[in-house]
Amino acid sequence: MTDPTGRTLYLQIVDDLRSQIASGELRVGDPIPSTTALQKQYGHSITVVRKAVEVLRxxxxxxxxxxxxxxxxxxxxxxxxxxxxxxxxxxxxxDLRTQVMELRGTVEQLYTRLGHPYPNDDAGQPARHRKTGT
Structure with a gap:
């Protein structure tokens, strides 16, 4: 459903309410008009009004x-x-993920230089920090 300008009806309502919120006419904490009031104000069906409110939500x-x-x-x-x-x-x-991967590579190189194998879990993957439990 569109108007003669080609703008979808519910988006017209969205644009108008968004503008009222941006201008301060409707302030944070204020209720917007009820669905029935919006339906009467804009002259559109309840479905169109609900869709507009859904978009704003x-x-x-x-x-x-x-x-x-x-x-x-x-x-x-x-x-x-x-x-x-x-x-x-x-x-x-x-960015942090990239840095962690770079650090991991550095740690693996240090293990190699020290002549120690890099710690792996049972599947051959590098071991993750594990909590030692009771």
Whole structure:
């Protein structure tokens, strides 16, 4: 379902509510209008309105439960900042993995230079740190 401009109806609602949240018209902690109120405001079916709210929920902008109010949880800017932070964290983890593999290679070389075999588990794989239990 689209309007004459070609924009999907539920995305029109998403864009408008997202804009209200970004501008502060709807603030974090505020309830968004009910499904019925949104249906009347935009003149679209309940299905279209629910889809729009679902998109906002998936974006992390709102939260709620069926039969209860849906509240603004974050602004688009804060969600974007968090997403960037998660991407940065993923890159840091990848960098650390590379460093660990390089260190492992160095440790294996040191064992070889000392004339000792690198510790392996029963399957021939390098042993992992194990807790000595009681």
């Amino acid at each position: 998936n974006e992390g902008l709102v939260f709620g439960q069926p039969g209860k109010a849906v509240y603004v949880q974050a602004t688009p800017a804060s969600v974007e900042a968090e997403r960037v932070s998660v991407e940065d964290l993923a890159q840091q983890v990848a």
